Amino acid sequence: MKVVKDYIKKLGFVFKEIFKAGPSVFFLSIGSMAIAGISPVLITYLTAELIEKLGQNIGNDSQTVYVKVIGAFIVMFLLVVISYATESIKTVICAVAGLKLSHNIENLVADKFQSIKQERIDNPEFLDLHSNTLNRCGSEPLNLMESLFGTVANVISLIGYTIIIAKHNIIAFLVIVIFTIPIIVFKRKYQGLTFRFYNERTMQLRRIMYYLELLTEPEYTNEVRGYRLYDYIRDQREELFRDFINGNTKIAAKEITVSLITSLISMIGAILVGVWLIHKTIAGTISVSEFYLLITAIMTLATDLLALSDQIASNSKSMMFINYIFDYMEEPNLIENSDLKITEKSIHDICFENVSFKYTGSDNYVLKNISVSFNTSETVCLVGENGSGKSTFVKLLLRIYDPTEGRILLDGIDLKAYDINEIRKFYGVLFQDYVKFSDSVHNCIGFGNIDNIQNDEGIAEAAKLTGADTFIENYKDGYETNLSKMFFNDAIEPSGGQWQKIAISRAVYSDAQVLVLDEPTAALDPKSEVKMFDTFKNISELKSTIIISHRMYITKLSNKIILLENGNLVEEGSFEELIKVKKEFYSMYKIQSDSYSMSVE
Ligand SMILES: Nc1ncnc2c1ncn2[C@@H]1O[C@H](COP(=O)(O)OP(=O)(O)OP(=O)(O)O)[C@@H](O)[C@H]1O
Numbered sequence: 001m002k003v004v005k006d007y008i009k010k011l012g013f014v015f016k017e018i019f020k021a022g023p024s025v026f027f028l029s030i031g032s033m034a035i036a037g038i039s040p041v042l043i044t045y046l047t048a049e050l051i052e053k054l055g056q057n058i059g060n061d062s063q064t065v066y067v068k069v070i071g072a073f074i075v076m077f078l079l080v081v082i083s084y085a086t087e088s089i090k091t092v093i094c095a096v097a098g099l100k101l102s103h104n105i106e107n108l109v110a111d112k113f114q115s116i117k118q119e120r121i122d123n124p125e126f127l128d129l130h131s132n133t134l135n136r137c138g139s140e141p142l143n144l145m146e147s148l149f150g151t152v153a154n155v156i157s158l159i160g161y162t163i164i165i166a167k168h169n170i171i172a173f174l175v176i177v178i179f180t181i182p183i184i185v186f187k188r189k190y191q192g193l194t195f196r197f198y199n200e201r202t203m204q205l206r207r208i209m210y211y212l213e214l215l216t217e218p219e220y221t222n223e224v225r226g227y228r229l230y231d232y233i234r235d236q237r238e239e240l241f242r243d244f245i246n247g248n249t250k251i252a253a254k255e256i257t258v259s260l261i262t263s264l265i266s267m268i269g270a271i272l273v274g275v276w277l278i279h280k281t282i283a284g285t286i287s288v289s290e291f292y293l294l295i296t297a298i299m300t301l302a303t304d305l306l307a308l309s310d311q312i313a314s315n316s317k318s319m320m321f322i323n324y325i326f327d328y329m330e331e332p333n334l335i336e337n338s339d340l341k342i343t344e345k346s347i348h349d350i351c352f353e354n355v356s357f358k359y360t361g362s363d364n365y366v367l368k369n370i371s372v373s374f375n376t377s378e379t380v381c382l383v384g385e386n387g388s389g390k391s392t393f394v395k396l397l398l399r400i401y402d403p404t405e406g407r408i409l410l411d412g413i414d415l416k417a418y419d420i421n422e423i424r425k426f427y428g429v430l431f432q433d434y435v436k437f438s439d440s441v442h443n444c445i446g447f448g449n450i451d452n453i454q455n456d457e458g459i460a461e462a463a464k465l466t467g468a469d470t471f472i473e474n475y476k477d478g479y480e481t482n483l484s485k486m487f488f489n490d491a492i493e494p495s496g497g498q499w500q501k502i503a504i505s506r507a508v509y510s511d512a513q514v515l516v517l518d519e520p521t522a523a524l525d526p527k528s529e530v531k532m533f534d535t536f537k538n539i540s541e542l543k544s545t546i547i548i549s550h551r552m553y554i555t556k557l558s559n560k561i562i563l564l565e566n567g568n569l570v571e572e573g574s575f576e577e578l579i580k581v582k583k584e585f586y587s588m589y590k591i592q593s594d595s596y597s598m599s600v601e
Contacts, residue, residue, distance in 0.1 A: 022097035037156025048293035102138025179269030376544035428510030448509035
């Protein structure tokens with residue numbers, strides 16, 4: 001019962017989506033289904049009638065005979081034309097609706113994707129589902145509808161032919177059906193096999209695509225060429241593809257063999273009945289027109305039953321693919337959200353309370369029992385060696401991940417109690433792997449505050465603060481200049497440092513209360529870096545700032561330094577305090593300052 005309910009639910013979804021994409025497809029398909037079901041039976045019947053009439057009227061060329069015979073012929077012809085025209089119109093409209101349908105399903109996936117936890121997105125199993133849903137599900141609802149309506153049309157025509165045959169001899173009908181049953185069972189089984197094969201190989205297919213991207217995407221070109229990786233990657237791709245195609249060929253060969261054998265078996269019934277009909281016609285028990293009617297009905301019944309087996313198999317395969325959409329939509333690993341708003345006040349308290357964190361799939365804690373608090377009147381600097389957990393600390397703060405143990409409190413309340421959008425508005429972030437949007441300079445900065453993206457002055461001010469204005473003003477179209485050559489031939493491709501300044505401007509432009517800057521000077525030249533130091537000084541006077549940096553001099557800006565080592569909080573305090581105690585921070589600072597005291601001689 002549950003299976004049936006489930007099936008109906010999924011069909012409901014499919015039809016709803018198709019209807020949304022184009023109601024005309026839906027009605028045309030119903031029309032064409034009825035025509036495709038009825039017209040072959042009618043045409044066969046009318047042809048037999050025509051033969052009968054012609055036989056009876058040989059030598060009689062009266063006008064009434066001509067009217068009757070030609071009339072029947074024209075009706076037959078019209079039926080053929082109508083069914084052909086409906087099919088053609090349906091094909092064109094289906095193509096357009098198919099595009100809309102894919103687009104709508106992509107939107108469903110994109111909407112859902114926004115609510116899925118980052119831990120889940122990091123999981124390759126989820127990425128398989130994600131890729132299957134995006135790649136396969138756009139076309140499958142239409143395929144399912146086509147083959148379902150095709151099945152109904154087939155059943156209608158089967159009923160018609162069954163009536164014709166059964167009226168003459170029910171046993172003849174049963175003989176044909178019995179021999180056709182095995183093919184229906186086998187086809188269904190082998191479609192399941194093909195689906196399972198693709199399902200199991202999704203990761204392999206993703207890897208094949210990944211290698212193709214490495215070989216063809218402009219962003220990888222320099223390294224692939226520079227390190228002469230082309231042959232290596234191409235070989236890897238070839239090897240994977242060979243393995244995939246071998247598996248696929250084995251399944252296809254099995255399918256062809258079984259399909260041939262079962263098709264031959266299914267024809268035995270039709271041949272037996274056909275021989276029996278020939279015998280009856282020669283013996284004079286049935287007329288030639290009856291023979292034509294019955295033999296056509298038998299042949300069509302047999303081929304319709306074969307087509308039915310294909311349609312049943314195709315329905316079940318499409319349904320398996322549609323299951324991806326349902327699995328995706330029912331994905332349970334969602335970001336937990338609440339509705340608490342962040343109170344409006346000038347200083348907010350942030351507190352890590354025994355926070356530990358490990359990434360899913362890993363046994364190692366990346367942050368270990370961290371307890372630290374600071375407030376938004378302070379500038380906080382996170383320092384530590386590579387891999388010590390600084391970016392992870394920030395990701396927990398932004399609720400990209402939630403702590404495995406412990407809590408993070410904002411004004412004494414667990415972050416999880418807040419509306420996630422409030423938290424996102426609360427922070428303006430420069431990520432280490434910031435996005436290089438292919439858009440105008442104006443938008444690349446304006447995206448920092450999407451609600452206020454039209455504010456030209458504000459955007460220019462943000463660029464001025466970070467020093468990005470100096471190169472932007474040299475662009476021919478100023479802030480309207482397009483960045484990145486992905487879509488615009490006359491676009492500018494900023495240098496690494498320029499991109500970084502634009503990304504910092506974006507964070508600065510946000511009206512967030514706290515700025516989080518992860519390695520904000522990594523790509524800057526020494527002069528810009530020194531200037532940026534002044535900028536951060538200005539920014540930190542205007543806004544609360546959390547900076548992650550390996551440039552130890554930046555820590556001078558801060559009121560509070562948090563030093564992480566291998567996931568542990570090893571020191572915290574002001575710059576003066578930490579220098580005074582001469583421990584880990586002091587030695588890190590000293591190593592860097594010594595290495596920078598270079599002689600110019
Ligand atoms: N998505 C992830 N899945 C699993 N492990 C991760 C993930 N991201 C980071 N890690 C691991 O967590 C540890 C801390 O990484 P994190 O990026 O927080 O360090 P970091 O201090 O910011 O380093 P860096 O200075 O090099 O940027 C590293 O060992 C890293 O391998």
